[in-house]
Amino acid sequence: xxxxxxxxxxxxxxxxxxxxxxxPSIPETTWHRLPAAADVAPISHPSAVPVAVHRFEADGLxxxxxxxxALDAKAQQLRAYHYHQWIDPPGTLLQRRWIGVLxxxxxxxxxxxxxxxxxxxxxxxxxxERWERAPTAAGxxxxxxxxxxxxxxxxDKPLLRKxxxxxxTANDASLEASxxxxxxxxxxxxxxxxxxxxxxxxxxxxx
Numbered sequence: 155x156x157x158x159x160x161x162x163x164x165x166x167x168x169x170x171x172x173x174x175x176x177x178p179s180i181p182e183t184t185w186h187r188l189p190a191a192a193d194v195a196p197i198s199h200p201s202a203v204p205v206a207v208h209r210f211e212a213d214g215l216x217x218x219x220x221x222x223x224a225l226d227a228k229a230q231q232l233r234a235y236h237y238h239q240w241i242d243p244p245g246t247l248l249q250r251r252w253i254g255v256l257x258x259x260x261x262x263x264x265x266x267x268x269x270x271x272x273x274x275x276x277x278x279x280x281x282x283e284r285w286e287r288a289p290t291a292a293g294x295x296x297x298x299x300x301x302x303x304x305x306x307x308x309x310d311k312p313l314l315r316k317x318x319x320x321x322x323t324a325n326d327a328s329l330e331a332s333x334x335x336x337x338x339x340x341x342x343x344x345x346x347x348x349x350x351x352x353x354x355x356x357x358x359x360x361x
Contacts, residue, residue: 181237186221186329188240188247189337194348196260199356203276203307204264207253210245210280210301219243221329224288229298232286238329244285248301248340252278255344261351276313279304284319287332296323297332299339303347305354313354318343 215222219242220234240247249267256265262276284300300319306312320339324331 183237183239184329185239185241186333188251188340189334191251191255191258191337191344192341194255194259194344196258197348197352197355199352200260201262201276201355201358203262203274204266204272205256205262205305206266206268206275206277207249207256208268208277208279210248210282212243212245212282212285216282216285217243217245221332222286224286224298227288227290229284229286229288235329244282245280248280248282251340252280252344255348259348261348261355273308276305276307279306283317287324287329287335290323294323295327295332295335296321297335297339299336299343301343305351313358314350316347316350318346 215232215234218234219239220236221238221240222232222234225231225233253265253267256262256278264275266275268277281302282300283302284298287295287297290296298319298321300317302317303314304312305314320342322335322339322342324335
C-alpha cells in the first residue's frame, strides 16, 4: 500500500490558518473633540485694542494628539493611548477655544489668530503644563489641567501672567467621561481667567 507523504512545510499549514483566523483585529482610531465651552457673559469694559490669540505652547507628550493617562494618582508616570486621539493638537484646540470664549465675552474690538493681527494687538499666549487623566485612590478617574496664560503688548510688562489649574472627577471610567470632565475643567479655568482679565481691561481703558 502506497502512503502519500506530505512535505514537512505543509504540516504546519492548518496551524497557520488557525492563527490567522483567531488573530485579533487592529482597533479603529477614535478621534475626540473638546466639549463646547460654557456660555460667558460680556465683560463690562472691552479693550479698544485687538487681542491676538497664539497657539498654546506644549512640550513633549503634551504637544502630541494622543490622549494621555497617568499610571498613578500624582501623574508622575504618563502613557499615551494608541487609538484615541484629539482631532487636532491640544495647542490648536485651546487656541480656538480661547478665541471663541473671548469673542463671546466681547473682550476686545477684535479677537483673532496671531497671523491675522497687527503689531499693535495684545498678544495672548498659553502654555500647557498638565493635560491628562489619572486614577484616584478611590478607584475613579479624574482629569488634571494646568495652563500658564500671559497677555502682553509688544515688550511691555505683561498685563496678566498667571498659572491656572483644575482637577475634575469624571462621571465614570470611560474615556468619553474624561473628555467631558476636561471640558468642565477648562470652563472653570476660562471663568477664572475672565474674572482676572475684566478689571485689568477696565483699568487699561481708563488710561
